[in-house]
Amino acid sequence: MKVVWDAWTDAEQVAKWWGPRGFSLTTHAKDLRPGGVWHYTMHGPDGTDYPNKTKYYEVVERAKLVYDHGGNDERAPMFRVTVVFSELGGKTKMDMRMALPTPEAAEETRKFIKKADGNSTWDRLAEYIAKETAQKDSFFINRSFAAPIETMYEMWTKPEHLSKWLPPTGFTMQFLKADIRVGGATFYVMTNGADVTMYGSSKYLELERPSRMVHTQQFCDKDEKVSRHPLAPTWPETMLVVVTLAEEGPNETRVTVESQAHGATTREELETFVGARGSMTGGWIGTFDKLDDVLAG
Numbered sequence: 546m547k548v549v550w551d552a553w554t555d556a557e558q559v560a561k562w563w564g565p566r567g568f569s570l571t572t573h574a575k576d577l578r579p580g581g582v583w584h585y586t587m588h589g590p591d592g593t594d595y596p597n598k599t600k601y602y603e604v605v606e607r608a609k610l611v612y613d614h615g616g617n618d619e620r621a622p623m624f625r626v627t628v629v630f631s632e633l634g635g636k637t638k639m640d641m642r643m644a645l646p647t648p649e650a651a652e653e654t655r656k657f658i659k660k661a662d663g664n665s666t667w668d669r670l671a672e673y674i675a676k677e678t679a680q681k682d683s684f685f686i687n688r689s690f691a692a693p694i695e696t697m698y699e700m701w702t703k704p705e706h707l708s709k710w711l712p713p714t715g716f717t718m719q720f721l722k723a724d725i726r727v728g729g730a731t732f733y734v735m736t737n738g739a740d741v742t743m744y745g746s747s748k749y750l751e752l753e754r755p756s757r758m759v760h761t762q763q764f765c766d767k768d769e770k771v772s773r774h775p776l777a778p779t780w781p782e783t784m785l786v787v788v789t790l791a792e793e794g795p796n797e798t799r800v801t802v803e804s805q806a807h808g809a810t811t812r813e814e815l816e817t818f819v820g821a822r823g824s825m826t827g828g829w830i831g832t833f834d835k836l837d838d839v840l841a842g
Contacts, residue, residue: 546630548677548678549674550607554577562666564669565665566823569587571586573586578604579601579602579603581601584598584599585597596617597617598616600613609627609628610626611625611627611628613625614643623654624643626641626643627642665686671683671685671801682818683804684803684825685801686829688833689799690798690837690840691796691797692797692840693796700836701788710838711832712735716736716737719734721733725752727749732745733747741775743775744764744772745762746763746769746771747760747761747786756789756791757790758788759788761784761807777817779814779817780818781810781814781817784806785805786804787802789803
C-alpha cells in the first residue's frame with residue numbers, strides 16, 4: 546500500500562508515470578491536503594504543453610483521494626475524481642471513479658480518454674511499481690471488454706479465436722501446431738501478405754481458468770528453430786507473458802497483459818525492449834480493437 550500511495554503523492558515519483566505514454570510532467574507546486582492544489586504541466590510528445598491545477602477535497606493517508614481534474618486558471622475542471630486504495634491479497638486495489646454532470650458528458654469523456662490513450666497512464670504506473678518493488682523491466686497494457694470472463698478466457702485459449710484477432714493490424718495468423726495446455730505449445734505464422742512473414746512459438750506454463758494464463762514467446766524460423774525478431778535483431782530471445790482476466794461486472798472483463806524479458810538477457814536487449822513500449826502499446830491497441838470487433842460479431 547505504501548509503495549502505491551507514495552507513487553501517487555510524491556511529486557518526484559509521480560513524474561515518472563503520470564500521463565499517457567510519451568508524455569512527461571513538471572510539477573510546479575504540490576500541496577497535498579484538503580483545499581491544497583497540485584500545479585503541474587504535462588508535456589505532450591509533440592511538444593504541446595498542458596497546464597493543470599488539481600484541487601484536493603479529501604486526502605486520507607493511504608486510503609482515499611478526492612480531487613478535480615483537467616482544470617487550470619483559464620479552464621474549469623473536466624470531472625471530479627475519487628480514488629480509494631485498499632489491501633487485497635498482498636496487493637493494492639485502486640478503485641477510481643470519475644463524476645461528470647451528465648451521461649452525455651461521461652460518454653464524451655470516455656471517448657476522449659480512449660483517443661488520448663489515457664489508460665496507458667495506469668500501465669505506466671504498473672511498470673513503475675514493478676521496477677521499484679521487483680527491479681524488473683516490464684510492459685503492461687490493460688483494457689476492459691464487454692464480455693463475460695468465461696468468453697474472454699475462450700478467446701485467449703482457443704486457436705480458432707486467437708487467429709482472428711491476435712496478429713498485428715494488417716497481418717493474418719495461422720496455427721501450424723496448437724496444444725494449449727500446461728506443458729503444451731503452439732507454433733504459428735503471421736504475414737502481411739507482402740514483404741513480412743514471422744514465425745513464432747509459445748509454451749504454456751500456467752492456465753488457471755478463467756483468470757490467468759502464462760506462457761513464453763519466441764520468434765522462430767519456418768523449421769521451428771528459435772531465431773530473432775525479423776525486424777529487431779536485438780529484441781530479447783524469450784519473452785514471458787502473463788495475461789490476467791478480472792470481472793468488472795456480469796458482462797464486462799478487464800484484461801491485463803504483462804510481458805518481460807525471460808532468461809539470459811543482455812543490457813542492449815533490455816534497452817531495446819524498454820524503448821519499444823510506445824510501439825508495443827500502439828500494436829496492442831490495434832489488436833484489442835480487433836478483439837472488440839470479434840466479440841461484437
